[in-house]
Amino acid sequence: MNHYFKEVLDAHVLIRNWLGDADAQADICENLLSRFSPEFSMVTPGGALLDFAALKAFFSTQRGARQGLNIEIKDMQVIVENEKGATVTYKELQQLPGQEATLRFSTVVFELNHNGDVIWRHLHETSLPRT
Numbered sequence: 588m589n590h591y592f593k594e595v596l597d598a599h600v601l602i603r604n605w606l607g608d609a610d611a612q613a614d615i616c617e618n619l620l621s622r623f624s625p626e627f628s629m630v631t632p633g634g635a636l637l638d639f640a641a642l643k644a645f646f647s648t649q650r651g652a653r654q655g656l657n658i659e660i661k662d663m664q665v666i667v668e669n670e671k672g673a674t675v676t677y678k679e680l681q682q683l684p685g686q687e688a689t690l691r692f693s694t695v696v697f698e699l700n701h702n703g704d705v706i707w708r709h710l711h712e713t714s715l716p717r718t
Contacts, residue, residue, distance in 0.1 A: 591673045591697055592663045594705040598622055599679070603658045609651025616646050623707045624698060632691055632714040655684040672698040672708070678715070690715040 601619040605611050620643055627639040637645070659680040666674040674696050682688035696709040 589665065590705060591665065591675050595663060595675060595677055596660055599658045599660055603656050605646065606649055606653040607656035609654065611650050620646060627707055628709050630711040632712045653683055657682045672696065688717065690717055
């Protein structure tokens, strides 16, 4: 599997485990946050701009905040890839028990750090209607 696709999937497992389980171990959040660049930026589905500090503050306070969260990733595509990183798109379906699922289209810019690890540099999410 493409290592950028694997990173998308692995990060979302951590997100699901952290947000969906009030008993999640603290190292899940640490592992999750270590995947993001200190220069990380994000445009949320609502149009807000977040930096790494805001992302860290969000995750630090959200352990178990979405009990039973399920996340499904599909339609991953590499837009461009080079020796410094890649830009990848994917669709993300999120659902809480007993609630309507939400769907978003995401574009992520990945960088490779000095160890060759995939790092999230920028993420732009757009809400999509359910069809």
